[in-house]
Amino acid sequence: MTARTMFDKVWSAHEVVAEAVDTPAVLYVDLHLTHEVTTPQAFSMLRAAGLKVRRPDRTLATLDHSTPTRTDQVFGSTPIKLDAAAKQVRQLERNAADFGIELYGLRDARRGIVHVIGPEQGATQPGMTIVCGDSHTSTHGAFGALAFGIGSTEVGHVFATQCLLQRKPKTFAVNVGGRLPACVTAKDLVLAIIGKIGVSGGTGHVLEYRGAAINSLSMEERMTVCNMSIEAGARAGIIAPDETTFAYLSGRPRAPKGKDWDEALKLWRALPSDPGAKFDASVDIDASSLEPMITYGTNPGMVLPVGGAIPASAGNAVFDKALAYMGFRSGEAMLGKPINVVFIGSCTNGRLEDLQAAARILKGRRVAPGVQMLIVPGSQEVKRLAEAEGLADIFKAAGADWRESGCSMCLGMNGDTVAAGAYAVSTSNRNFEGRQGAGARTLLASPYTAAASAVTGRISDPREML
Amino acid sequence: MEPIKQIHSKTVVMPSTNIDTDQIIPARFLTITTKVGLGKSLFADWRFLKDGAPNPAFILNQPAAAGSRILVAGHNFGCGSSREHAPWALLDYGFRAVISTAIADIFSNNALKNGLLPVVVDETTHRWLLDHPGAEVTIDLESMRLSLPNGASVAFPIEAFARHCLLSGLDELGYLQSKLADTAAYEAAQRK
Ligand code: SF4
Numbered sequence A: 001m002t003a004r005t006m007f008d009k010v011w012s013a014h015e016v017v018a019e020a021v022d023t024p025a026v027l028y029v030d031l032h033l034t035h036e037v038t039t040p041q042a043f044s045m046l047r048a049a050g051l052k053v054r055r056p057d058r059t060l061a062t063l064d065h066s067t068p069t070r071t072d073q074v075f076g077s078t079p080i081k082l083d084a085a086a087k088q089v090r091q092l093e094r095n096a097a098d099f100g101i102e103l104y105g106l107r108d109a110r111r112g113i114v115h116v117i118g119p120e121q122g123a124t125q126p127g128m129t130i131v132c133g134d135s136h137t138s139t140h141g142a143f144g145a146l147a148f149g150i151g152s153t154e155v156g157h158v159f160a161t162q163c164l165l166q167r168k169p170k171t172f173a174v175n176v177g178g179r180l181p182a183c184v185t186a187k188d189l190v191l192a193i194i195g196k197i198g199v200s201g202g203t204g205h206v207l208e209y210r211g212a213a214i215n216s217l218s219m220e221e222r223m224t225v226c227n228m229s230i231e232a233g234a235r236a237g238i239i240a241p242d243e244t245t246f247a248y249l250s251g252r253p254r255a256p257k258g259k260d261w262d263e264a265l266k267l268w269r270a271l272p273s274d275p276g277a278k279f280d281a282s283v284d285i286d287a288s289s290l291e292p293m294i295t296y297g298t299n300p301g302m303v304l305p306v307g308g309a310i311p312a313s314a315g316n317a318v319f320d321k322a323l324a325y326m327g328f329r330s331g332e333a334m335l336g337k338p339i340n341v342v343f344i345g346s347c348t349n350g351r352l353e354d355l356q357a358a359a360r361i362l363k364g365r366r367v368a369p370g371v372q373m374l375i376v377p378g379s380q381e382v383k384r385l386a387e388a389e390g391l392a393d394i395f396k397a398a399g400a401d402w403r404e405s406g407c408s409m410c411l412g413m414n415g416d417t418v419a420a421g422a423y424a425v426s427t428s429n430r431n432f433e434g435r436q437g438a439g440a441r442t443l444l445a446s447p448y449t450a451a452a453s454a455v456t457g458r459i460s461d462p463r464e465m466l
Numbered sequence B: 001m002e003p004i005k006q007i008h009s010k011t012v013v014m015p016s017t018n019i020d021t022d023q024i025i026p027a028r029f030l031t032i033t034t035k036v037g038l039g040k041s042l043f044a045d046w047r048f049l050k051d052g053a054p055n056p057a058f059i060l061n062q063p064a065a066a067g068s069r070i071l072v073a074g075h076n077f078g079c080g081s082s083r084e085h086a087p088w089a090l091l092d093y094g095f096r097a098v099i100s101t102a103i104a105d106i107f108s109n110n111a112l113k114n115g116l117l118p119v120v121v122d123e124t125t126h127r128w129l130l131d132h133p134g135a136e137v138t139i140d141l142e143s144m145r146l147s148l149p150n151g152a153s154v155a156f157p158i159e160a161f162a163r164h165c166l167l168s169g170l171d172e173l174g175y176l177q178s179k180l181a182d183t184a185a186y187e188a189a190q191r192k
Helices: A004-013 A041-048 A083-099 A114-120 A135-142 A152-161 A187-195 A219-232 A243-249 A258-269 A317-326 A352-361 A380-388 A391-398 A447-456 B085-093 B105-114 B123-131 B160-168 B172-178 B180-191
Strands: A015-017 A025-028 A030-034 A058-064 A102-104 A129-132 A146-149 A164-166 A168-177 A205-210 A236-238 A281-286 A291-297 A302-305 A341-344 A372-375 A421-425 A441-444 B006-015 B070-073 B097-101 B117-120 B136-142 B145-147 B153-155
Touching: A004 A146, A004 A205, A004 A236, A015 B180, A030 A114, A030 A152, A030 A168, A041 A083, A041 A152, A083 A258, A114 A129, A114 A135, A114 A219, A114 A380, A129 A135, A135 A146, A135 A219, A135 A236, A146 A236, A152 A164, A152 A341, A152 B105, A152 B172, A164 B145, A164 B172, A187 A219, A187 A243, A187 A281, A187 A291, A205 A219, A219 A243, A219 A352, A236 B180, A243 A258, A341 A352, A341 A447, A352 A380, A352 A391, A352 A447, A372 A391, A380 A391, A421 A447, B006 B123, B070 B123, B085 B105, B097 B123, B105 B117, B105 B160, B117 B123, B160 B172
Parallel strands: A030 A058, A030 A129, A058 A102, A129 A146, A168 A205, A168 A281, A205 A236, A341 A372, A341 A421, A421 A441, B006 B070, B070 B097, B097 B117
Antiparallel strands: A015 A025, A025 A164, A291 A302, A291 A441, B006 B136, B136 B145, B145 B153
């Protein structure tokens, strides 16, 4: 038999109708994750057509994108500040009830960012197909699942049929050798990968991250890497499941139990790409030579080591426009540039290990005067664990603002925004113009770099503080 | 959906590369729960000044752009978020097609489902289009060809089934529903 990639195995196991010249594959969806922003129009379509959700048991809903992070608005009697956001929240509550979908509601202890709660609850499992009306669905690929973002029309398709029409993407091996040096994180690694292959380098492909450096990552780190696959334009990212994966999943609420667990393990162990499997494209990266990374422009591919200087433009109008937006010039050093805001959170870096990293830097230190630091856990469960470990106390003592979970300042839909012209070092995934608020200037970095910069009020190298 | 066969229009040119969906429609406009009315917020942060007045320097605010239905954009148009609000906003504004050298996967999928044509062309054709803003061009979906006023006619790819649906005004959901017996059989086999 020919050697197959992991992607191939998962894909072919889910073809209800195989792809043909005239028609795409009908692909079965094992898990459909949903949230308040990309579902209203899909539920309206169902109502207009008199349709039901075919498999509510394979559908899970949470509130994250436009939800408030202020405790009084979540648990107190203060109304949600933004009317339109409040309306979306209420609408998902009603839609979930009407269509029989389980919703982790506003005050539910299991609520959180959709890409944090899926794995946390053990709903995300190896070999599954997982979709969500959100491009960072690629996060779930960290478990050896084929997981990708879809639009609202497709959300409606999955509601009604549990299937999607899909053309088979190509495969792309990202071989990462060596081992990440101290204080260089999975975030720095994925930023370096995007810097290398470019923001459209992965278009039409599923990236399989492999090699010694990937194998030694924790599940949370693997999620950070897969999360940003879309920032390289890729359809999805995927990492072979191994003992680290199984140890993470074992005992989680939605993970298989007892005999089912043993059965599942057998299937999961057969998922990794066969030796000699062919990929349509590949790139090699040496993790050992990497440094903490930071972006300097308006897409995640405009990235450099934190100690580096902004490259020369070579007369490229788009590059010049990005630098003008950022208020930077070619040749300037990144280190030492003053900043205004630090955001730690999001589906990229809002998990417990990310908060532990921030706390290592912040312990016994204070956020620089004039700098606003917002720390938003990725889920209520992350919040609970961080509080139990004393991390929240470290953050508060440092002068940071500690919130309820949600997407928050990653996209600023809930009112947590960065002011026009202000510089924000952010652990999120997009530094697009205006992403964190109209006119906001985003610098993407790891939790270490973000926390170090909060302490000094300037872009800083975290290796000097640990 | 209305069948689409041909689009004939002058072009509007936005040469920037990597125009992401946060630019096409910023997140603060995603709180709507319908698909209508997004055109007024299309490219909001580029189109309007801080005081809300139209930015005269922005291409869509210039008289030459009025009435155009075809947007010619730089490489990798539509990258970023999966928000279908991006094609909804472009359509609501009046665009019917986007031409570039690369169009992001999810955006392209979303566009096809709503009758906005993602047209990917070679660099030479793209260069010509960038250099000739306002050119009257014709996109023919049936023959999958783009005709330029200089007489050139270039082929562009489009996914076969999406093309079929657009030409005949069909909804892809109907096709998925016609396969529900297969889906039920697949589910039954999984349970064994
Ligand atoms: S945290 Fe940011 S990137 Fe992640 S799902 Fe929320 S808005 Fe999207």
